[in-house]
Amino acid sequence: MPSSQIPLDRAYLTAIWLETLFYGINLLLFFSYLFIVRYKRRTSLSKIIVGVAIMMFLFSTVHVSLGFYRLVEGFIILRNPTEFFSDVSIPANVAKVTIHTVNSILGDSIMVWRCYNVWGQRWLPSILPILLIIASAVCGFGQAVIFAEARTTHSAFGSNLERWNGSLFSLSLATNVAVTSLIAARIWWVNRQFNILHDSSFKYRRVLILVIESGAIYSSALVIEITLYFLNNNAFYIIYDPIAQLTAIVPTMIIVLTSLGLTSADLNSEGQRTTRNRMTGLESRPQFAATGRGGNTLSSTGSTFPESEDHIGGPNADMVLKLKQKESAELVI
Structure with missing residues (x-):
């Protein structure tokens, strides 16, 4: 064992301490979501999405409770934490692994639902992530069975477990990288096509929401987790347990953004309204018009656009045409 290896106990x-911290965030976010659904909702959500959010929170609660139970059992009751935590076949540990798998499937499904909506409710971009989720589910439940039968195995890095754990973590990472890339690419492309506002604070808001919507936080945590696991480093546990809370936190954040109307499409709509207001303001300003050869006269123009597209002309024609194109290209995300 390398000298830099962190002792298992x-x-x-540390893992349970961090998971408890993340659970506090999850708890606050979940009850904020319930308040938003009850009083502040701007857009309607299906009962399935609401049910999934509730299930993820309940599974997260059970997971952190089992972790605390194992903590008391190993350090206080048995007073032999290293041997206790290394036994992967203990029922509480098998239950934690199963719950982790279920929450990952639910969280990844929310990400695929987001991808489906971001891509204009088209299933084609979501086919690969769906297949990856199915493969992850098979490996996850298979891992739980192997853990339950591994009576003589006293390490999660054992050779008979490595292929299952490695496959599960790799597939989960591949799923999230695929979904993250699809969502981020679509949002970037739409924002680039619109190019509607040049306010720096607005751009920062878009970047923040893009990171949340695409699940980049969760994907980054998975990269660290899988790296530590294949290095056979006990620090892997410090990431593995808190990720059980991230699987609920990130999807719930996405659902909250959707409920409040703060997704990328909503920001695009906000930018379009701002652009439209600016154009209206330009139209309402006095303009100079040349009459005859000898001089110029001041004339005031109204703030309305021509009633018919056939009458659009002059310097405002391009602006009106671009505005109509942007409005027709707006996505419901």
């Missing part, structure tokens, strides 16, 4: 204690 210390790694597990």
Whole structure:
């Protein structure tokens, strides 16, 4: 064992502490979501999405409770934490692994739902992530069965578990990278096509929401997790347990953004309204018009556009045409 290796009991204690911290965030976010659904909702959500959010929170609660139970069992009751935590076949540990798998499937499904909506409710871009989720589910439940039968295995890095754990983590990472890339690419392309506002604060808001919507936080955590696992480093546990809360936090954040109307499409609509207001203001300003050869006269123009497209002409024609094109290209995300 390398000298830089973190002792298993210390790694597990740190992992549960971090998971409890993340659970506090999850708890606050979930009840904020319930309040938003009840009082502040701007857009309607299907009962399935609401049900999935509730299930993820309940599974997250059970997961952190089992972790605390194992903490008390290993450090206080048995007073032999290293041997206790290394036994992967303990029922509480098998239950945690199963719940982790279920929450990952639900969280990844929310991401695919987001991808489906971002791509204009087209299923084609979501086919690969769906297949990856199915493969992850098979490996996850298979992993739980192997853990339950591994009576003589006292390490999650055992050779008989490595192929299942490695496959599960790799497939989960591939799923999230695929969905993250699809969502981020689509939002970037739409924002680039619109190019509607040049306010820096607005751009920062778009970047923040893009990171949340695409699940980049979760994908980054998975990269760290899988790296530590294949390095056979006990620090893997410090990431593995808190990720069980991230699987609920990130999708719930996405649902909250959708409920509040703060998705990328809503920001695009906000930018379009701002652009439209600016154009209206330009139209309402006095303009100079040349009459005859000898001089110029001041004339005021109204703030309305021509009633018919056939009458659009002059310097405002391009602006009106671009505005109509942007409005017709707006996506419901």
